[in-house]
Amino acid sequence: MPALVEATRSKATRLSDLEVESIEMFINFLRLLGWPKSVGEIYGLLFVSAGPLAMDEIMARTGMSLGAASQGLKLLREFGAVRTVYTPGARKDHYVASGELSRFATSYIEEELLPRMRTAQERIQRMERMMQSLPEYDRQLPAERMDRLKYWLGKGQKVVPWLVKFLKL
Amino acid sequence: MPALVEATRSKATRLSDLEVESIEMFINFLRLLGWPKSVGEIYGLLFVSAGPLAMDEIMARTGMSLGAASQGLKLLREFGAVRTVYTPGARKDHYVASGELSRFATSYIEEELLPRMRTAQERIQRMERMMQSLPEYDRQLPAERMDRLKYWLGKGQKVVPWLVKFLKL
DNA sequence: CGAATCTTTCAATAACAAATGAAAAATTCA
């Protein structure tokens, strides 16, 4: 039996109330950003962990599968929400939660919200061009709504960079 | 054959480029708030519509089912994103898109984000109490992370009401 | 009132997203 799987079986200690509380909190928050439950589990566990944890420990404690642990950690690493720490004499990677919680919010804004706002901007331009060829009567209402949309998008574009700066500290 | 279904079949005119553009835009935006595609389709269509549309027209134009149209319109009505207008001599309800786009953002903040922040607040208090019983050494790191979380949550709680006010005009 | 029309509901189905775990790839150690 491979060592990793063996460890997973034998080390399956129950989660403490503290860990459960933390995990639930992050599952809920990260779901808001469209992240799967497994990612919340990993981060929540690491958040209240006294020291770095290896992947097999995360698997054992949460009961999640190899693939979910690997992919979740990869994702969290990419977002800078988790990092590996050097552990002398250890072969496995060991992970700690980064304290930079704002990364979750800012990466959401930068990678989800802002791109969509840019796309919307382009769409609006195309739509206004298309509306030129509508008869005056058909143009009226949509044109008013477009104006409101542009106004609101402009607001968003003003507030978002400010918000990012504010969240980053 | 019921009149509604008959109408649905016969009126299935192709969507204009303008309508497609609008629909795609709103599908993308509303997905961000966790709303299903069908809702984006309805709102996007109404947004560029020159006049009120009845449910069967929405079904015919988008090709969506009776149930999806009914449920989507109900949802949009509840959020105040769509409203019915009086149409003399008409039996069917007729819908228009409300110009109040900020409703989407503010309802998301008020109904999704804020409740979770409140829950998090409670969890944090419980977690701090639980951490009392940890040995000093095990408490150190989690305690630091908790401080950062509290700091960040406090920031969020300050900025959100301000943001809501800003978006509401 | 009662027939016709319109709207909502909801059980069944389809579409989609997440989790699993075996196999491949990469890394480490002797």
Next chain:
DNA sequence: TGAATTTTTCATTTGTTATTGAAAGATTCG
């Protein structure tokens, strides 16, 4: 180098959410 260990990948399975459409419910009109 090569055996052991660790990590990643990805086809399959499982679970969740959205859509469908028939039936029930509500409304309108004569």
